[in-house]
Amino acid sequence: MRPSTDNNYQGHKPNWKIIAELWPYLTEFKGRVVLAVGMLILAKVTTVSTPIALKYIVDYLDQHRAADMLLWVPIMLVIAYGTLRFSSTLFSELRDAIFARVAERAMRRVSLRVFRHLHQRELAFHLDRKTGGLARDIERGTRGISFLLRFTLFNIIPTLLEIVMVASILLVAFNASYVLAIFISVLIYVVFSIRVTEWRTGFVREANIRDNQSNSKAIDSLLNYETVKYFNNERFEAEQYDNDLVLWEKARLKNRLSMAALNTGQAFIIGASLIGILIMAVNEVASGAMTLGDFTMVNAYLIQLFIPLNALGFVYREIRQSLVNVERLFGLLEEHPAIEDAPYAQALHLTQGEIAFHDVHFSYNPDRTILKGVSFTIPAGHKVAVVGASGAGKSTLARLLFRFFDVSSGHISIDGQDIRQVTQDSLRNLIGVVPQDTVLFNDSIYNNLAYGRPSASQEEVEHAARQANLHDFIISLPEGYKTKVGERGLKLSGGEKQRVAIARVLLKNPPLLILDEATSALDSISEHIILDALNEVSRQRTTLVIAHRLSTVSDADTILVMEQGEIIESGSHNALLALNGYYAKLWQQQQHTTKT
Structure with a gap:
């Protein structure tokens, strides 16, 4: 009850x-x-x-x-x-x-x-x-x-x-x-x-x-x-x-x-x-x-x-x-918002796009600490992936970077600017997010896609849909782009909703990307096509990838392995396999699961 x-x-x-x-x-x-x-x-x-x-x-x-x-x-x-x-x-x-x-x-x-x-x-x-x-x-x-x-x-x-x-x-x-x-x-x-x-x-x-x-x-x-x-x-x-x-x-x-x-x-x-x-x-x-x-x-x-x-x-x-x-x-x-702009907050001035976490501690409530002194840097234009078991604190990193919550101690910076000292509007305007659980508006597919940039032309919207391997599916529908997706997007499958989320982030075209299990609801064929599109987009952008399937992030510049709120390993895919540690164990388990 x-x-x-x-x-x-x-x-x-x-x-x-x-x-x-x-x-x-x-x-x-x-x-x-x-x-x-x-x-x-x-x-x-x-x-x-x-x-x-x-x-x-x-x-x-x-x-x-x-x-x-x-x-x-x-x-x-x-x-x-x-x-x-x-x-x-x-x-x-x-x-x-x-x-x-x-x-x-x-x-x-x-x-x-x-x-x-x-x-x-x-x-x-x-x-x-x-x-x-x-x-x-x-x-x-x-x-x-x-x-x-x-x-x-x-x-x-x-x-x-x-x-x-x-x-x-x-x-x-x-x-x-x-x-x-x-x-x-x-x-x-x-x-x-x-x-x-x-x-x-x-x-x-x-x-x-x-x-x-x-x-x-x-x-x-x-x-x-x-x-x-x-x-x-x-x-x-x-x-x-x-x-x-x-x-x-x-x-x-x-x-x-x-x-x-x-x-x-x-x-x-x-x-x-x-x-x-x-x-x-x-x-x-x-x-x-x-x-x-x-x-x-x-x-x-x-x-x-x-x-x-x-x-x-x-x-x-x-x-x-x-x-x-x-x-x-x-x-x-x-009731005042818990997350507010600092009194003299300035717009975030992006020069290179380097993201850095400095000894970040965080807890949703005092009884349970989620992050315990996390520090790492994502150089401008690089892709850093974070992997680990559920509950390790991976998605919390994305929430903190987007400033849904503020750190308990330490700080997060972009090009040396503490994100708590810049306006939330300027920060979020520069970040694109593809969440794990995509909820759509009870509106047409077109309007859900265009939400990434409402001023975009129809050609730009359709181009983003093609990049996300969604255009052919949409035009096969009786009403095409005018098709209503239902409340919370329930008329679409999980994979289709995920592709809508990817397409509107591509339409937003931000310099910083957060991909939180962005391909988790896709079949292997769609995943391969969309990964190519995301890789093409992220190649010019600073990208934080939260992933469960290690195969989707093997090409990342750096992979961070988290366990119980701490980074226990970091390096490239090959370096982590050579280390034969926690990451290598996860890789072997997933490879075995895939084969069976």
């Missing part, structure tokens, strides 16, 4: 600070923001003015009978009333239309920032990540940003503005008792909403955690579809997935029930407040201190006030949920 992972984000910053971090994204369209706020104010002014027009309509109709009524007066008042209603909606829609570009651009900027940040993270982060949960965090976070921008600016602030305006009108038109009653009602409503929503936040966060966990499990299982089939474990995978769904279901149920409690409590406060304030108004109408139009205006204001207040409760709940979502997104951005 695979261990379940808890994606709870510890040490998150206070939620409300996240809103302040969103404001800089509004500055790109300052004019639109100002204009949208202007529409907001106009919308609220017309909204607050509507009950006043209604009051005058009712009072005029109540105080004038048919004999002395001037029909055009109520008609004009009704027209004014309808115009105010329409204007309120018009200004609100204009506000949303004007602000739409601001919100969408902010989502774009944040999404791009997160995307770039994730590509800047170190390899260790991506080896440990849960892709499904990470995708959900990004999806919910970007949606939450849009919600926060829209509703913080256009719901909370306008509602508070409306409360102040209504209270001012009631204070001037009537007396302070109505303002006090409304203030007490609003205060009780707000305190109740905040307290219960804060209590609910834990359920929201737990639901998100369980959602991430179940989604990660589902994606992990689907990505390993073939493995599931090999071991006939469909039922086991379904049970594992359902175990996560049970936890998700329970968390969602708590979320739903707590929301029902919140909604019920808010409705009770609103109903009780309406009853209390309208009883006050009824008494004043009965005593003659208030007209029927005044009563109508008070009733309209209360309805008009409590509707957005009820919406404010919804908005506050959603804002808190959005904050939970956005905090995880921003939490990702706060």
Whole structure:
């Protein structure tokens, strides 16, 4: 049973600070923001003015009978009333239309920032990540940003503005008792909403955690579809997935029930407040201190006030949920990459292309040392091969040179420049890598090949495919170079994927090469053809070859033999055979295996 992972984000910053971090994204369209706020104010002014027009309509109709009524007066008042209603909606829609570009651009900027940040993270982060949960965090976070921008600016602030305006009108038109009653009602409503929503936040966060966990499990299982089939474990995978769904279901149920409690409590406060304030108004109408139009205006204001207040409760709940979502997104951005450029890093200046490892020690974790004082030099234009048993540390050399990890001690230099003191971009731009395990994009073969140099012409792409003994295979396919390779390149065989990887490195045409078991998935005929191509390319380049099959590196200028993180032998193929040591033993074993 695979261990379940808890994606709870510890040490998150206070939620409300996240809103302040969103404001800089509004500055790109300052004019639109100002204009949208202007529409907001106009919308609220017309909204607050509507009950006043209604009051005058009712009072005029109540105080004038048919004999002395001037029909055009109520008609004009009704027209004014309808115009105010329409204007309120018009200004609100204009506000949303004007602000739409601001919100969408902010989502774009944040999404791009997160995307770039994730590509800047170190390899260790991506080896440990849960892709499904990470995708959900990004999806919910970007949606939450849009919600926060829209509703913080256009719901909370306008509602508070409306409360102040209504209270001012009631204070001037009537007396302070109505303002006090409304203030007490609003205060009780707000305190109740905040307290219960804060209590609910834990359920929201737990639901998100369980959602991430179940989604990660589902994606992990689907990505390993073939493995599931090999071991006939469909039922086991379904049970594992359902175990996560049970936890998700329970968390969602708590979320739903707590929301029902919140909604019920808010409705009770609103109903009780309406009853209390309208009883006050009824008494004043009965005593003659208030007209029927005044009563109508008070009733309209209360309805008009409590509707957005009820919406404010919804908005506050959603804002808190959005904050939970956005905090995880921003939490990702706060985590600094473990591998960063030095403060004054310069671009790598390649003169000859000499690579040197100087007493390099390295461990992925303190409990297990991988490299123990490794030192060697690859002269410019030379090919150095590293061989040895699995786990000896061969591929770690390539990862360190490409700066996926930094050495624990010692250093690696290119033309005398410590690679930790140059920019990662300039370093990686000069190195081409053919990895042992090639994973392709879910795109066409052509685009996967062109990824080595996106600006390359079609002729250059096809030439690289020919060099990698791939062109004839591609044109034999019904869709040729437009053929989709499937997720992770699963529609291609291991050898075909390897040749794609070789072709795009040939297209990149870098001065430094790392070949990490570059021909491990090829048949002997294809291997011979591709080795000729790689030998031709590497003849002009400094090349580090990681190999398991010794026959593929027998022509290397120098062969380094590694065992348990140390170089135990070095020399040419013939010199190492003459030494009759560990390399000679490996050679004899592989020759015997090949013959049998």
